[in-house]
Amino acid sequence: MPVIKKDVEHIAKLARLKITEEEAENYTGQLNQILEYVEKLNELDTENVEPLSHPVENVNVFRDDKLKPSINTEDALKNAPHKDDQHFKVPKVINQD
Amino acid sequence: MSLNYKNHSEKLDLIKKGEISLADNVRYFLKKIEDNKHLNCYNFVFEDAAEKADLIEEKIKNGTVGKLAGMVVAVKDVLAIEGKALTCSSKILGNFESLYTSTSVQKLINEDAIIIGKTNCDEFAMGSSNENSAFGPVLNPHDNKRVPGGSSGGSAAAVAAGLCDVSLGTDTGGSIRQPAAFCGVFGLKPTYGRVSRYGLTAFASSFDSVGPFANDVEDIAKVMNIISGKDENDSTSADIPVPDFLSGINENKKFRIGIAKEFFGEGLDAEIKKVIELKIEELKSAGHKIVEIEFPHNEYTIATYYVLTTAEASSNLARYDGARYGYRSKESGSLINMYNNSRSEAFGDEVKRRIMLGTYVLSAGYYDAYYRKAQKVRRIIKNDFDKAFEKVDIILTPTTPDCAFKLGEKTNDPLSMYLEDIYTTSANLAGIPGISIPVGKNSEGLPIGMQLLANQFEEEKLLQLSKQI
Numbered sequence: 001m002p003v004i005k006k007d008v009e010h011i012a013k014l015a016r017l018k019i020t021e022e023e024a025e026n027y028t029g030q031l032n033q034i035l036e037y038v039e040k041l042n043e044l045d046t047e048n049v050e051p052l053s054h055p056v057e058n059v060n061v062f063r064d065d066k067l068k069p070s071i072n073t074e075d076a077l078k079n080a081p082h083k084d085d086q087h088f089k090v091p092k093v094i095n096q097d
Numbered sequence: 098m099s100l101n102y103k104n105h106s107e108k109l110d111l112i113k114k115g116e117i118s119l120a121d122n123v124r125y126f127l128k129k130i131e132d133n134k135h136l137n138c139y140n141f142v143f144e145d146a147a148e149k150a151d152l153i154e155e156k157i158k159n160g161t162v163g164k165l166a167g168m169v170v171a172v173k174d175v176l177a178i179e180g181k182a183l184t185c186s187s188k189i190l191g192n193f194e195s196l197y198t199s200t201s202v203q204k205l206i207n208e209d210a211i212i213i214g215k216t217n218c219d220e221f222a223m224g225s226s227n228e229n230s231a232f233g234p235v236l237n238p239h240d241n242k243r244v245p246g247g248s249s250g251g252s253a254a255a256v257a258a259g260l261c262d263v264s265l266g267t268d269t270g271g272s273i274r275q276p277a278a279f280c281g282v283f284g285l286k287p288t289y290g291r292v293s294r295y296g297l298t299a300f301a302s303s304f305d306s307v308g309p310f311a312n313d314v315e316d317i318a319k320v321m322n323i324i325s326g327k328d329e330n331d332s333t334s335a336d337i338p339v340p341d342f343l344s345g346i347n348e349n350k351k352f353r354i355g356i357a358k359e360f361f362g363e364g365l366d367a368e369i370k371k372v373i374e375l376k377i378e379e380l381k382s383a384g385h386k387i388v389e390i391e392f393p394h395n396e397y398t399i400a401t402y403y404v405l406t407t408a409e410a411s412s413n414l415a416r417y418d419g420a421r422y423g424y425r426s427k428e429s430g431s432l433i434n435m436y437n438n439s440r441s442e443a444f445g446d447e448v449k450r451r452i453m454l455g456t457y458v459l460s461a462g463y464y465d466a467y468y469r470k471a472q473k474v475r476r477i478i479k480n481d482f483d484k485a486f487e488k489v490d491i492i493l494t495p496t497t498p499d500c501a502f503k504l505g506e507k508t509n510d511p512l513s514m515y516l517e518d519i520y521t522t523s524a525n526l527a528g529i530p531g532i533s534i535p536v537g538k539n540s541e542g543l544p545i546g547m548q549l550l551a552n553q554f555e556e557e558k559l560l561q562l563s564k565q566i
Contacts (some may be wrong), residue, residue, distance in 0.1 A: 003457070015411060015456040016418070017449055018437040027453055033512050034454060038400045038506055041470050044477065051472030054303050054333075055289045055528020056553065061332040071196055077421035079193050088419050091432050 002035040021048060100259060100465075104313035108262070109167045112157055119167055119211075120150040120156070126169055126213055128259050136236045138255040140174045141182055142214040153209050163209030165323060168316075171261040173213040173252045175222055176202055176307070177296040186230035187220045187425045189417045189443035199296020200331065201265060201307045201324045208323050213261050216251030220445045221414065222300045223250050224265055225275060225517040228508055229447040236504075237279060239543055240455025245502040246276030249310070253280040253456050255309045263311045263320055267297060269304045270402050271496075274533035277310055278496035278546020281535040283563065284310045285317050288553045289528035290335035293328030299413040301406035302333075304525040314563045317532070318342035321556060340557050346564050351384045354562075355489030357392035360520055364498045368539040373495050373547055376536055376566065380493075383565065390485045390492065394478050395523060399515055401478065402522040403469035404458050411455025414448070450511060479527040486552040491562055494520050494545035496533040524550055532559045534566055 003011075008028045012019045019027065073086060082089040101117075102108040111117045123146050130142055146169070156162040172178065175185045177195035184190045198206070206212065219229040227235040227250025235250040237243040237256040245254040249266030253276035256264050266273045268286035277284025285308045292307045299305065309320040325339040361370060381387050419425035419439030426438035443453070458467035485492060498519055507514040524531040530553070531543065533546040547566075551558045 007457075008453070010454050011457050013461065014173050014460060016415075016433075016436040016440055016442075017452065018441040019449075027450065030450060030511055031454060031457065033517075034403065035457075036403055038467065038471075040399060040400050041404075041474050044394070044397065044474055046470060046473035046477070049473040049476050051469055052476035053472055055479065055526070056333070056335060063329065075196050076421075078196065081419060081423070081425035088421050091429055091435050091445055093432050 001032050003031050104315045105165070105168050105262060105319055106315065109157070112154065112167050119154040120147050123147045123150040123169060123211060123213065126261060130214070133258055133260060135241070136238060136254055136258055137233055138216055138235055138258065138401060139171070139214045140184060140186065140217050141547060142230050143181075143212060146211050146213045149211050153211065156207055157211065163207060165205060165319065166209035168210045169262045170205055170210045171216045171252060171255045171264040172202055172212055173218050173249050173264070173266045175267055175298045176265060177298075178202055178212065178215070181215065183298070184231070185221045186218050186232055187443065187445065187448070188231045191231070191377050191424055191443075193422055195296075197296060200293035200328045202296065203322070204323050204436055216249070216264060217256055218249035218251055220448050221298065221410070222248040222272055223410070223447050223451055225271070225514050226502070226507065227276070227446050228504065231445065232449050234504055237501050239281065240501065240541070243503055243543070244279065245503065246279035248272040248276075250276050252310050253282055253284060256280070256282045256312060260444065261424055263309055263316050265307060266310055268306050268308055268525065268547050269406060271409070271518040273308050273310065273494050274521050274546070274548055275517065277533040278535075279501040279544065281538070281544030282310050282312055283314050283317050283534060283545075284308065285321065285526060285532045285556065285559070286530060287321065287556055288335070289525070289532045289552065290333050291530070291556065292324050293326075293331040293334045293371055295328055295330035301409035302413060304406055306525070314534075314560060315343065315346060318346050318560050321560075335554065337554050342557055342560055344556050346560050348561055349565065350561050351386070352490040352562055353386045353388050353488065354380060355388050355390035355485055355492040357390050357395070357485070357494070358491065359392045359395040360494035360539055364373065364519065365495060366499050366539075369495050369498070369500065369545050372537045372545050373493075376547060378495065380566075388489050392485065392489060392492075392523075394454065394474070395519075396483055397474055398478060398523045398526060399519060401408065401471045401474045401526060402518070403454065403515060404462045404467050405475065407455030408452045408459050408468050409455070411452045411459065414452055416473070417444070447511070468482050475526050478523055482523070482527045482529060482552070490551065490555075490558050492550040494548045494550070496520060496548040500541070500543035500545060520548060529553050530556045530559060532563055534563050536566065544559050
């Protein structure tokens with residue numbers, strides 16, 4: 001088995017997901033099933049193969065470094081779950097108890 | 098009133114002759130959408146579409162009108178339209194309103210197409226059945242107990258049920274072609290980079306493509322003429338000339354068509370196999386050259402696809418943190434709780450599963466074993482296609498191994514759901530275009546789709562051959 005429950009809890013922490021005991025059990029089973037299937041890839045010798053990160057291998061795309069209009073503060077805050085006139089409001093980050 | 102045109106050109110003629118009114122036509126669609134609410138195709142319907150119809154009808158009469166005037170289009174709810182909701186069928190974007198319009202949709206609007214609403218889909222386009230939606234599942238118009246396919250299930254079903262003329266979907270591993278097959282319509286996944294991704298909510302950025310669904314292949318060509326091309330807002334969009342897909346479509350060209358046994362082996366439904374083999378015989382009789390080719394690594398495509406796309410998804414979806422937009426949990430006492438609780442409460446099961454898998458394959462100690470390995474296999478698969486396209490113009494395959502399955506049939510078995518994409522993911526790995534064509538029905542009356550694949554930027558060949566089928 002590639003992963004045990006403890007690994008799944010660690011992955012959830014990295015992914016900023018809170019999972020219940022039951023979900024951890026479920027994910028352990030499902031991830032193992034998927035990862036065991038993925039083991040298939042090891043049948044292939046890829047020693048001298050270059051990784052392909054993008055299907056159309058473009059060279060760099062440049063544009064002029066010109067200032068263009070962007071969204072204003074009001075629009076940027078439009079979808080905020082919590083805000084004041086100028087800012088997104090989030091829970092306190094420093095000096096926590 | 099029923100629709101007495103088979104494609105947009107005929108419709109436009111009828112409008113010009115005064116035989117149909119565009120406003121009436123839009124109201125007809127609005128009513129039909131309401132009457133077919135049980136299909137759950139639309140997340141949002143734009144009631145103001147009828148007012149736009151009056152303006153466009155006026156322009157048609159004055160002769161100063163865009164190329165898509167009269168076309169009524171539905172847009173998958175992963176594409177942004179300024180001032181309209183954009184949810185990706187996820188609770189996490191429940192109240193989100195777009196600040197700008199995606200390039201593909203803007204280009205349609207610029208040519209006077211009317212956008213009638215936003216269609217249901219799997220959450221963040223992750224799924225093959227449209228069952229992973231915060232708006233609930235979409236039902237297949239051919240059999241309401243069955244799924245329409247996914248992730249662009251709403252877009253495919255809306256075209257199949259006649260709830261719009263044309264729709265836009267997105268395809269990351271088959272999400273246009275598979276629902277097109279399940280619903281019995283045409284669906285084209287363009288070459289990666291052919292259509293701008295600006296304003297498309299990212300799932301797997303090196304795979305995602307925007308493309309059309311229609312009941313007639315000419316409408317696919319027409320929409321592709323408009324939405325294709327370089328966009329300064331998407332640096333991965335291709336700076337390659339766009340041919341006139343429509344004018345070339347009637348050229349009765351003969352093609353070298355490749356058939357690979359890997360697409361016809363174990364797991365393929367017998368009825369689908371029979372229908373496709375019959376089509377191959379017909380093509381042969383019509384003068385096309387059928388060539389046997391090899392596609393030796395097809396059995397590795399799903400594994401490669403799931404490692405790479407979940408990795409890309411896990412980083413793309415990191416932006417949903419409850420801070421600047423979208424859902425924020427009421428239990429957000431500390432920053433870390435805001436992140437953890439907002440994401441856990443608002444992402445659905447499949448999205449969480451993919452974020453977990455993607456996080457795992459990118460994590461320290463596993464990156465080389467999974468992610469880098471899969472990138473290498475991606476090149477092997479791309480090389481297989483390169484080799485095949487030296488010998489043939491087009492590769493012909495079934496679109497799916499089965500016809501539309503029943504709602505709930507595969508929801509508890511993620512791997513078996515993933516295997517539904519066995520014939521479609523390879524095109525996204527290699528960035529090549531593919532089209533699904535309706536070619537018949539099985540004994541239960543369920544549509545069967547046939548897939549054509551061509552080399553990068555050779556959509557024209559797909560459309561030309563589709564027209565002959």
